[in-house]
Amino acid sequence: MxxxxxxxxxxxxxxxxxxxxxxxxxxxxxxxxxxxxxxxxxENCSISRFQIFFYLYFHGPMSSIELAQNLNVTRGNVSTFIRRLSEDSLVEINAAEGRGGKQLIEISNKGKMLFESFFPEHIKRVTAVMPEISSKSLKALSEIKVDF
Structure with a gap:
């Protein structure tokens, strides 16, 4: 051929x-x-930092393993970001009661205030750039699952 x-x-x-x-x-x-x-x-915020804020703000405290799974990154990547956010007092790391001594990462009050300061503008940008997608198409996209 x-x-x-x-x-x-x-x-x-x-x-x-x-x-x-x-x-x-x-x-x-x-x-x-x-x-x-x-x-x-x-806004001095990377996408990675934004995603961490997003998950902690809307889904509450979680372990670094849970956060890494949600972000689809390695735990090492999450640890690096969390260390920086902790140094800036934007997250708090606390021992989780009843979870075998695991630590939970929680967005701090300072982190909440920062996230709340830029999230509404971010949503305005998202709604400005995104086309309307039918409920049927959204459902089909959200149901895509691939085992590997």
Whole structure:
């Protein structure tokens, strides 16, 4: 099989409707992520820092393992961020009662105030850039589960 024929076959794979949808989602994610990240950096907040604030603010105290799982990063990455946030008094680390001595990370009052200062503007930016997506499409996207 010639290289040009093989290449043509590869391009044809891109025409599958689900592949087009996936590529469109990845492109949109990339564009939105870069825009929101650049805006958060103006607030002196990285996306990683924002995500940690988000989970701790809306989901309450959690262990570094739980936080790493929610963020889909390693515990080492979380530990580095938590240490910095703790040094800035933006989170508190407390022993968890009844959890075998595990430590729970909690957003501090200072961290809450900081998060509350930029979160409403962040949501304005999100709503400005995001298109309307039907409930049916949102449900289908939220139900994607891949075992690996």
């Amino acid at each position: 010639s290289k040009s024929k093989k290449r043509q076959e590869m391009y044809e794979l891109l025409d599958f409707p689900k592949v087009k949808a996936w590529r469109t989602l990845m492109h949109a994610y990339s564009q939105i992520y870069r825009y929101l990240e650049s805006e958060l950096l103006k």
